[in-house]
Amino acid sequence: xxxxxxxxxxxxxxxxxxxxxxxxxxxxxxxxxxAQAGVKVIGFDKSQSKVDRINRGDNYIKDIRDAVLRxxxxxxxxxxxxxxxxxxxxxxLLICVPTPLDKFRKPDMSYIEAACIAIGQNMxxxxxxxxxxxxxxxxxxxxxxxxxxxxxxxxxxxxxxVSGENTTTRQPDxxxxxxxRELENTTTREHDSFRHGRDFWLAYSPERVDPGNASFHxxxxxxxxxxxxxxxxxxxxxxxxxxxxxxxxxxxxxxxxMVKILENTYRLVNISLINELALxxxxxxxxxxxxxxxxKTKPFGFQAFYPGPGIGGHxxxxxxFYLEHIAKKFDFDLSMIHTAGHINMRMPHYMVIKISTALxxxxxxxxxxxxxxxxxxxxxNIDDARESPALEIINLVAKKGAIVTYHDPFIPQVKTDHDxxxxxxxxxxxxxxxxxxxxxxxxxxxFIPEFIIQHARLIVDLRxxxxxxxxxxxxx
Numbered sequence: 001x002x003x004x005x006x007x008x009x010x011x012x013x014x015x016x017x018x019x020x021x022x023x024x025x026x027x028x029x030x031x032x033x034x035a036q037a038g039v040k041v042i043g044f045d046k047s048q049s050k051v052d053r054i055n056r057g058d059n060y061i062k063d064i065r066d067a068v069l070r071x072x073x074x075x076x077x078x079x080x081x082x083x084x085x086x087x088x089x090x091x092x093l094l095i096c097v098p099t100p101l102d103k104f105r106k107p108d109m110s111y112i113e114a115a116c117i118a119i120g121q122n123m124x125x126x127x128x129x130x131x132x133x134x135x136x137x138x139x140x141x142x143x144x145x146x147x148x149x150x151x152x153x154x155x156x157x158x159x160x161x162v163s164g165e166n167t168t169t170r171q172p173d174x175x176x177x178x179x180x181r182e183l184e185n186t187t188t189r190e191h192d193s194f195r196h197g198r199d200f201w202l203a204y205s206p207e208r209v210d211p212g213n214a215s216f217h218x219x220x221x222x223x224x225x226x227x228x229x230x231x232x233x234x235x236x237x238x239x240x241x242x243x244x245x246x247x248x249x250x251x252x253x254x255x256x257x258m259v260k261i262l263e264n265t266y267r268l269v270n271i272s273l274i275n276e277l278a279l280x281x282x283x284x285x286x287x288x289x290x291x292x293x294x295x296k297t298k299p300f301g302f303q304a305f306y307p308g309p310g311i312g313g314h315x316x317x318x319x320x321f322y323l324e325h326i327a328k329k330f331d332f333d334l335s336m337i338h339t340a341g342h343i344n345m346r347m348p349h350y351m352v353i354k355i356s357t358a359l360x361x362x363x364x365x366x367x368x369x370x371x372x373x374x375x376x377x378x379x380x381n382i383d384d385a386r387e388s389p390a391l392e393i394i395n396l397v398a399k400k401g402a403i404v405t406y407h408d409p410f411i412p413q414v415k416t417d418h419d420x421x422x423x424x425x426x427x428x429x430x431x432x433x434x435x436x437x438x439x440x441x442x443x444x445x446x447f448i449p450e451f452i453i454q455h456a457r458l459i460v461d462l463r464x465x466x467x468x469x470x471x472x473x474x475x476x
Contacts (some may be wrong), residue, residue, distance in 0.1 A: 003126035004231050011238045014038055017091035018239065021115050023080060025384070026132060026207040027096030028061050029218045033243035035072035041082040042090060054080035061082050062383060063211060063366070087122035092130070092239050096207065099133045103319045107136060109143065116144050120151025125199040128167075128235045130368045131253075134260055136326040140204040140253035141228060145196055152194035157225040201232030204253035205240065205306045206260030212382040222246040226256030258323075265337055270305040272340035275347055278307035278476055282354075287475070289464045307476055309441055309462040310347040310389025312378020345371055348392035351462060351476075355397060355439060358460050358474040364436055367401030372435035374427070374452070375442020375463075383410040390441035391416045407431070409446045429455040438467050 001009070010016040016039065020031040023045040035041045045051055053060055057070035072078040087093065097111035112133060119129060129148070188199050194200055205225045210216060223244045227233035229439050233249060240247055250256050274292070281288040288307055296304045310364055320337045356366050379387040385391060390406075395416050406414070407427040415421045425431055427447075432438060433456035440447065443463035452459065453468055462476045 003425060004173045004201070004235060007126050007128065007235055008238060009012065011235070011242075014242075016040075016239070017042060017089055018092040019044060019087060019093045020096060021045075021093060021118075022096035022111075022133075023047075023054065023362045024096065025061055025063070025097070025211060026209050027094075028054070029064055029209065030094060030132070030207075030243065031078055031181055032064055032069060032072055033218050035075075036068065037242040041072075042086055043078065044082070044084055045080065046082060046085070049067055051080040051082050054078070061358055063209075063213075063217060063357055072302055076110045084118040085122050087119055088124050090123070090127065091130040093123070094205075094234075095129070095131045095133060099135050099183055099322075101321055105324075107322050107325055108262070109135075109139075112139070112144065113147065116147040117151045120148040120194070121154045123148075123152070123155065123194070123200065125194065127200045128203070128239060129200055130205050130227075132205055134206065134264075134322065135257060136322040137257040138326060139257060143286070145202055145228070148200070148202070149193045149195065151155070152199075153192070155194070168419060169329045196349050197229055197231065201227060201235055203227035203232050203236045203254070204256045206256060206263075208263075211384055211442040212379065213218055220245050222248055224248050224250060224255045224256050224259050228253060228399055230463060261320065261323045265323065265340075267305075268311065268320050268344065269313055269336060269340045270303070270344040271308075274305045275307045275310075276343050279350060279411040283476065289355050289475070299319065306464070308347075308389070308476070309351045309393060312345050312386065312388040312390075329475040348396060351389070351393050351439075351460075352396045352400070354462075354474060355393075355460050357439060359437055361471070361474075362436075365401075366397055369402050369436040370434060371397055371404055371411065372425075372431060372438045373404065373406040374408075374438060374447055375444050376406055376411055376414050377442050377444070380443045381410070381445055385411055385414055388442075393439070393441065394422075395420060405435070408442065409444060421458070432456045 002388065018034050018039050019042045021029045021044045023031065023043045027043065031041045031043045043054060057073040059066045072287050095115050099111065100108045104109050112135065113132065131144060158362060167455065196202055203222055203225060208221045208223065209218065223240060223246070225233065225236050225247055227236050227238060237247055237249060278288040281291065292304055292306065295302055318414045319390060321340060324334050324337055355371065359366060359369055373390060376385050376388055376390045378386060391414065394404050394406065397419055404422065405425050406422055407413060408424050411424060413423045435456065437458045437460060438452065438456040439460045440463050443465050447465055449466050453466055457464055458472050460474045464475065468474050
């Protein structure tokens with residue numbers, strides 16, 4: 001039986017082991033999904049605290065129900081570890097590691113690189129590997145593939161006789177003493193590298209997690225999958241179908257990688273467009289929110305996007321720059337993406353001008369004013385402040401001498417990129433009355449417009465929370 005047939009047989013009999021590398025907001029829900037389907041899952045993460053919490057059944061991802069995590073941990077369907085040598089126990093590995101941009105807005109591939117090296121050095125033959133982290137097209141084939149093959153030369157279970165007899169198809173058993181004796185006698189053998197299509201299969205499937213979305217989660221969100229070979233695509237389909245309701249198969253990893261970039265670039269361009277129109281509308285005395293509501297009545301050819309102080313989260317502010325990075329290698333200038341990104345990055349600066357204008361209306365300067373920010377999460381009703389425009393606005397007004405406080409029911413403390421550490425204050429009538437200006441930066445459902453308008457002296461509403469119009473309310 002061929003290695004691929006052996007793996008498909010394991011999947012059919014539900015005896016495969018799935019490894020998830022990276023147990024954050026993408027990896028942990030995916031791990032729980034497979035465990036709920038009865039698949040044995042090993043979660044890998046470098047954070048000992050995350051691993052310990054998972055193994056105690058202590059949930060730290062709000063999109064997972066606490067009882068569900070406890071159930072799959074107590075049934076030993078899901079375990080977590082920092083020991084990456086246990087990769088050798090896995091029949092499939094799904095990589096869900098961070099892919100940030102560096103200070104020059106170039107992709108930081110160090111997390112993917114570390115995962116690939118660990119896989120190459122520890123995997124067994126006959127394994128399916130899939131990257132879920134957002135990245136630029138060609139990553140799977142041009143970056144990951146050669147790295148895994150090269151790293152596998154250091155794999156202790158990957159040996160070849162000098163005479164040329166390949167032994168990589170032997171599957172080591174943790175309790176097999178003969179394996180240990182075999183590895184001790186390596187004088188007549190040398191390391192060979194695992195080969196794609198013979199010893200492993202590589203694919204890409206972009207994550208589509210939307211934190212806080214009550215309707216769509218990991219299982220019921222359609223998933224795109226592209227593999228290097230038809231064999232790998234078949235294996236990936238059989239594995240993912242256990243945890244995902246609907247799969248959409250594409251012809252290659254490059255196509256799947258571009259899908260993710262397209263989805264988020266589409267949102268970036270349209271949000272940047274509406275932000276720019278909002279700024280113009282403000283200068284012209286036009287209510288952009290009224291404009292959007294009217295435009296929404298058209299039953300075709302229009303989708304509503306809403307303005308705000310900027311775009312946050314890991315995806316939209318960052319993903320298009322992955323495409324810009326690879327486009328340069330093809331001598332191609334992505335002018336629309338560049339312009340949209342520039343508009344988005346400037347929005348916090350425009351919001352500081354809006355705050356300054358509001359304070360000027362009551363004959364106050366930003367310097368020395370007490371400014372209370374409502375919400376530092378990048379979107380409503382979540383505890384995620386990654387790339388949040390609120391943090392950049394806080395930085396900017398603090399640099400101008402403002403006395404800054406914030407309230408966020410989901411984020412008790414925060415540290416900005418410029419080492420400003422803050423703790424959430426209680427949202428009371430006194431806190432609102434004390435502030436010279438209240439700035440609404442996140443539209444959490446916990447914020448009661450009537451309470452804010454009653455007690456705040458001056459409001460800068462960047463999220464259209466306050467419907468009442470008046471001299472003390474400044475809208476985006």
